[in-house]
Every structure is written in C-alpha cells, then in structure tokens.
Amino acid sequence: MTDPDIKMQLLDAAKMHVPFDGWTEAAFQAAMADTGVDEGVARAVCPRGAIDLALAYHEEGDQLMLERLTATDLSDMRFRDRIAAAVRFRLEAVDDKELVRRGMTLFALPSHAPDGAKAVWGTCDQIWTALGDTSDDVNWYTKRATLSGVYSATLLYWLGDDTPDHHATWDFLDRRIDEVMQIEKFKAQVRDNKLLSGLMAGPLKILDGIKAPEHRGARSDMPGRWTGQF
Template identity: 60%
Template sequence: MMTAPVDPAKDQLLDAILPHVAFEGWAPSAFNAAVAEVDIDPAHARTLCPRGAIDLAVAYHERGDAAMVTALKQADLSEMRFRDKVAHAIRLRVRAIDDKEAVRRGTALFALPHMAPEGSKLIWGTADKIWDALGDTSRDVNWYTKRLTLSGVYASVVLYWLGDDSLDAQATDAFIDRRIDDVMQFEQVKAQVRNNQLLKPVTGPLSRLLSGIKAPNRVPEVDLPGVWRDPN
C-alpha cells in the first residue's frame, strides 16, 4: 500500500504532542499545546491535521508501521519457519513503539464507538504491511483471511503488552508464540476439513463460491492510502 510522504511539520507536531498525550490523551488541548510549541501557523496545522490530535494519533500508529517494515526488511529471515517470521514481525511492531502511554491513550481513543472503524482500519493496515513485507502473493479469499486473522492476533498482543510488566516484555513474547500456535492449529483444522471426503458435499460448493472472491487491485499511480481499483 503506497502512502504519501509525511510532511516534516506534521512529524514535528507529532513529536511535540507526545509528552502531552500521557497526561491529556489525544485531546484538542494536547494538539493546541503541540501547535504552540512547534510555532506553526494554526491554520497550517489544521490543514495538516483537520481532526487535530486524532490525525496525529493515526500518524503515530503509521510511524510505528513504517519502522516495523524497515526493520523487517533488514532482518535475516532465511533460517526461520514461516510461523516464526510472522511472530518476529509482530515483535518488531511492538518494539517500534517508543511511548507506551501514547498507545494506551490511543487504544482508549479508538475504542470509542465513533472511532472504532478508524481503529480497525489501522490494525488491518498493520496486518497488511506485515503480509506484504513477508512476500504474500495470495490473490483470492486467503488475502482477506490472512489479514483478518493477523489483525486479531496483533490487537490481542497489544492489549496484553499494555498490561505486561515482565522483564523485557518476556511475557508478551511468550503470548505471541501462543497466539501464533493457535492460528497454526486453526489452519491445520481448516485443511483437514477441506480434505475430508465426507464433507465434500458441503465444502465443495462453498469452495466454488469463495473462489470468486479476489483480492483488491492496488492503484500504484495514485499515492493515497486505501485507494483501490475495481478489477472489473
């Protein structure tokens, strides 16, 4: 997924707001304090962030995604099993977080009913970037199921990590392994059901139905996040 370059002034606003978020959350007052500290024209700040602190909360999440992708591309994954590559990617995403309180406040923000779609979109985006960085080539229904499953795993990991006070987040590392193991067991069950001849009268028509589902075509020439071209 292609994203537009981040304006340096927006990066400055993000750096400036973080100390305030710990006390005020991603609130208008925190955004106003950041604008004053950066000494930016308030009108320009509103152009960069029409929703104020909410847009900076989104930018903070996307900054973590970008750091994770960079670290993942630099990592030597050649000796890893695929499940370990996915687990490593999740660990890198958690390690990319440099302000736990900012994430805690962001989790509360995106749990609000009117913000839940935005929060879900961000989690989906993280899962999408992980699969893309790991070279996922699926173009059928698996494109969706992989990202949906990983979205659930990552969301649960973040919630667990927020309450983890173990040394070097060792408990979170173990939790990631357990979640990945659960996913792998689920995939094994799916394969068994799919290959079970007794269930073919049910799974056969369902498979034919699902075969019509295709991954969305991305639009490389349009540098906007979340823009797709209908393959039809």
C-alpha cells in the first residue's frame, strides 16, 4: 500500500478510539494494533502520530466538501449564499462531532495551535478557490482571513447546536456572512468616496503592493509576494 493508503487505514481505525482517548498516543497505538500496521511503518507515515491523523481527518472533511460542491449546481445562488453553502457542506461532512471536539482540544494547545490555524486557513482557501476566486492582491488574504473567522465561529456554534437539522447554526452562519458583506460594502464606499480615498491613498498604495502566493514555481516557505515601491 502507498503512504496515503496506510494513513487512511490508521485514521479509519483511530476514529473509534478518539471519542474516548482523544487524538493521543493511546489512540494511535490502538489504531496500529487494530490494523496490524508495523509501528516503524506507521511512524514513517505519521511522524507525529495522532496529530498527523487529526490533520488527515480535517483534510478528509475538506475533500468531501469539495466533492459535494462539484456535484451541486450553485449557479442560481447569490455569491454570499454559495459561501454559506460551502461552509455548511464542510460541517455536514463531519461524521462524528466528538472527533471535532477532540481535535479542537488538541489544536487549542499552544504547541499545536499553528497546525489548527493552518488547517482552518486551508479549508477557507479551498472554498474560495472552488468558488472561482481569482484575486491576486491583498484581497486574497482578507477573504481567507475573514472566512476563517466566520468558519471558526460557526463551527463552535454548531458543536453546541441541538436544534433540528442544525437550523440555528445555519441562521447564525447567515448573520455572520451578512456582517462580512457590510464590511465589504463599507470598503467599497471608502474607495468610491473622493475625500476618504484621498485620505487613505497612502495605506491603500501599500496594500496594493501585496500579492497572493504564486502557487507554481514559487518558494513554498513564502506566504506571498511584494511588488510595492517607495
């Protein structure tokens, strides 16, 4: 089997242990025992053990979301409703809330917080990309940062929501997106207002020099590009 196959085998086995043990070494050991995967092989595929499995579980949910987005006709929806649908699809891809709760406990630890933030950013990046975002400036970052906040808040609300079909969560999500749309409307008004745009000319000039990452042929350790001149 390939490394991804082994990781998924371990992940599937770990899922029944995580609700009790969390994304811990105990769950990882149990997954190895259940699958019969040699520890040396398991450690090679998942150097950080259960942490790598938790991230694989998050990525699995992202993939299920993308598959549903691809199969769903969103052409008649307003763009803000497409975003809401994507976030909803991502949450509905979860097969067990307890796996997510345990993951949030793990990624709340200072040593693993960067992994959690990166996972959420990656989810929001995939949503924007799937919905056809072509921004190549500072908006590339603000869109993903804003959606990360909306997604994280909605996720927390969803975990505690016991209403039928989680309808309270979807109402909460709609309110958060409406708030973001108001911010975007204000930004457009600032740019269209001659006085305000004049006052903001300096900061806007700086922001205009920020470019999105080059996904092809760029250094993987660089978060973006700068083309501004002073």
